[in-house]
Amino acid sequence: MSLLPALAALLLGGAALSGPGTGPSPGVTRLLAALGALALMPGITEPGSWPVAALAAGAVALATPLPCLLAAGGAAHLYLRPAVTAEPSAALALAGLAAALAAGSLSAEARARLSGGADAAALAAAGGAALCLSVATLDGGRVLRWGLGLGSGPARLELPGAGLLLGLTLLASWAGTVSLSAHLLAPSATGARTLGERLLILAGGLASLGIGFTLFAGLSRGPEALAESATGVVGCSLAAGLLVLGLKALLAPKGAVDPTPRQTGAGFGERLAALLALLAAAAAGGEGWLRPGTYATPFVSAAVAAGILGLSALEPSRLVLTRRAAFLAGLVFLLL
Amino acid sequence: MDALGRPGVVASLGVALAGVIHPSLRAPEWLPAAPVVVAALALLLALGLVVRARRDAGARLLGLGACLLLASVGYDGVLGRRGSLTLVVGQAKNGFEEEGPGGRSLGLRPLGFPIGLERADARVAVLSLASPQGEGTVELTRERSVGRGGFRFGDPRVVPTGEVARLRVAVQGGPETREVDVTPERPGLVEGLQIGLERYFPDFALDGKQQPFSRSPESRNPAALLRVERDGKAWRVFVIRALPGVHRIEPLDRSFSLTSVEPEVAVRMRVTREPAAPLAGAGVLLMVGGLAFGLRRS
Numbered sequence: 001m002s003l004l005p006a007l008a009a010l011l012l013g014g015a016a017l018s019g020p021g022t023g024p025s026p027g028v029t030r031l032l033a034a035l036g037a038l039a040l041m042p043g044i045t046e047p048g049s050w051p052v053a054a055l056a057a058g059a060v061a062l063a064t065p066l067p068c069l070l071a072a073g074g075a076a077h078l079y080l081r082p083a084v085t086a087e088p089s090a091a092l093a094l095a096g097l098a099a100a101l102a103a104g105s106l107s108a109e110a111r112a113r114l115s116g117g118a119d120a121a122a123l124a125a126a127g128g129a130a131l132c133l134s135v136a137t138l139d140g141g142r143v144l145r146w147g148l149g150l151g152s153g154p155a156r157l158e159l160p161g162a163g164l165l166l167g168l169t170l171l172a173s174w175a176g177t178v179s180l181s182a183h184l185l186a187p188s189a190t191g192a193r194t195l196g197e198r199l200l201i202l203a204g205g206l207a208s209l210g211i212g213f214t215l216f217a218g219l220s221r222g223p224e225a226l227a228e229s230a231t232g233v234v235g236c237s238l239a240a241g242l243l244v245l246g247l248k249a250l251l252a253p254k255g256a257v258d259p260t261p262r263q264t265g266a267g268f269g270e271r272l273a274a275l276l277a278l279l280a281a282a283a284a285g286g287e288g289w290l291r292p293g294t295y296a297t298p299f300v301s302a303a304v305a306a307g308i309l310g311l312s313a314l315e316p317s318r319l320v321l322t323r324r325a326a327f328l329a330g331l332v333f334l335l336l
Numbered sequence: 337m338d339a340l341g342r343p344g345v346v347a348s349l350g351v352a353l354a355g356v357i358h359p360s361l362r363a364p365e366w367l368p369a370a371p372v373v374v375a376a377l378a379l380l381l382a383l384g385l386v387v388r389a390r391r392d393a394g395a396r397l398l399g400l401g402a403c404l405l406l407a408s409v410g411y412d413g414v415l416g417r418r419g420s421l422t423l424v425v426g427q428a429k430n431g432f433e434e435e436g437p438g439g440r441s442l443g444l445r446p447l448g449f450p451i452g453l454e455r456a457d458a459r460v461a462v463l464s465l466a467s468p469q470g471e472g473t474v475e476l477t478r479e480r481s482v483g484r485g486g487f488r489f490g491d492p493r494v495v496p497t498g499e500v501a502r503l504r505v506a507v508q509g510g511p512e513t514r515e516v517d518v519t520p521e522r523p524g525l526v527e528g529l530q531i532g533l534e535r536y537f538p539d540f541a542l543d544g545k546q547q548p549f550s551r552s553p554e555s556r557n558p559a560a561l562l563r564v565e566r567d568g569k570a571w572r573v574f575v576i577r578a579l580p581g582v583h584r585i586e587p588l589d590r591s592f593s594l595t596s597v598e599p600e601v602a603v604r605m606r607v608t609r610e611p612a613a614p615l616a617g618a619g620v621l622l623m624v625g626g627l628a629f630g631l632r633r634s
Binding site for chain 2: 087268271272274275278279281282285286289290291292293294295296298301302304305306307308309311312313315316317318319323326330333
């Protein structure tokens with residue numbers, strides 16, 4: 001197992017979390033992202049690494065937190081479950097690049113909202129909700145019963161300690177999200193905001209411990225089991241990263257956010273992301289036609305759905321942030 | 337009609353359509369008449385894009401592409417064919433099992449030409465297909481489908497038929513243990529014994545009335561009923577791989593064991609006929625062109 005994807009994940013994760021508030025510090029972020037992308041280069045001959053390489057390339061180009069976080073998740077997934085038998089797929093590579101751009105647009109939109117005076121509590125609550133959802137669905141919902149196991153069959157690895165930690169994470173993130181949401185709905189409830197902040201900080205710490213313990217135990221005692229459950233574990237890590245980004249924005253001193261966000265950049269990036277998503281759908285259809293002999297496959301359906309979500313995200317209408325998040329989610333589902 | 341082109345309407349229709357067609361949301365399981373809902377949403381979305389086509393060339397390309405894509409997918413959905421074809425080595429067929437929505441079997445549908453299987457392994461199936469130049473062979477793999485006569489053949493999978501191509505039987509009790517191959521067509525000859533196959537059970541089990549049957553076509557617990565003949569006399573011998581030497585024939589002073597089996601396998605492949613697929617691809621590319629036009633302007 002090559003350690004380079006793990007190194008890339010660490011560097012890209014560092015790039016995502018570098019810089020004050022949600023504002024970019026392009027120099028450090030881009031340097032770390034570029035080093036992470038370089039660490040992925042030796043494995044580029046393996047087609048399974050193309051989507052992650054595309055994500056990393058997008059992260060280097062944009063140098064904003066969300067694309068870097070997504071690329072870090074992809075690199076971590078590649079490390080835990082190397083795709084050694086994957087067929088070359090232009091559709092997946094295009095989807096990876098589109099996902100990086102869509103994440104960049106989402107970052108830019110969030111930054112624009114924050115610089116416009118929006119409350120960062122919504123971002124932190126969204127991160128808390130994502131963590132809550134990812135932990136609750138890990139291992140088929142076993143965390144809800146204070147347990148956790150990796151893999152299946154004879155190779156299954158039971159980790160009751162990690163189950164306890166992640167169960168506490170679930171409780172803290174749920175309570176924190178509810179408290180912050182209560183504050184957003186009723187801003188006069190200042191106590192709810194403070195409580196929500198503290199609970200989400202606690203949830204972030206517990207999530208780091210739980211995921212770290214799961215990774216350590218999985219790598220040392222059952223790498224095959226960890227590889228089988230890699231998607232869930234990486235999903236939790238990404239959600240924890242989102243929470244940390246939200247908390248950084250929430251706890252940042254006023255004025256730390258870049259006051260001159262590139263408003264037009266989001267529009268260009270979003271259009272390019274939608275275009276690439278449609279190209280990915282066309283490529284998926286072509287690959288389906290050439291390989292299984294039909295374009296009526298679940299993968300093509302998912303690619304077309306992502307393309308349509310990309311078109312929807314371009315519309316100048318309400319809930320633009322939600323539609324952009326849905327577009328990004330569609331692309332991430334495609335990559336999984 | 338103009339209301340369909342409003343950004344809020346187009347965005348809502350797009351999100352709804354994406355949600356219904358996304359495989360992870362499994363809409364056909366919980367949404368009544370899901371194909372009708374998909375068709376209605378897609379039609380409304382395409383109309384919405386067409387309504388705003390007078391804005392600029394990019395919007396026109398986007399609307400035209402959406403209409404072409406929708407028409408192509410609709411044509412293939414209604415008039416296209418899909419199903420499967422199962423062949424064993426040496427067999428040829430000129431029809432396939434057609435499937436309707438939800439995988440419902442619609443019966444045998446003629447292909448219009450014969451297709452045979454010359455040989456197959458886990459990776460490659462070699463098909464013999466008629467062409468204007470005569471009969472030729474093509475290789476079919478999981479990575480590459482082949483087309484002929486408007487149909488595409490792809491996704492070959494090796495599946496067990498439940499029959500056996502060859503059994504290896506050990507005969508014990510003589511000066512040394514001898515092994516012999518038995519096939520359904522040709523009995524094995526060893527030590528003056530003629531061993532033929534009467535019945536094969538790939539996954540042997542006994543039912544409630546102690547009658548033998550096979551639980552599956554997979555060779556999980558293979559067993560066979562053999563017919564052993566010598567000097568005009570015949571005996572029926574039961575052999576099972578899990579219990580070597582379970583059946584001893586006293587008059588012959590021999591016991592028999594099933595040492596290995598080579599199951600008969602078939603290749604099951606997907607058969608599709610989607611004549612409008614190139615047009616669907618062209619529709620998506622037109623939409624890409626429309627977006628690229630907008631990109632240039634932004």
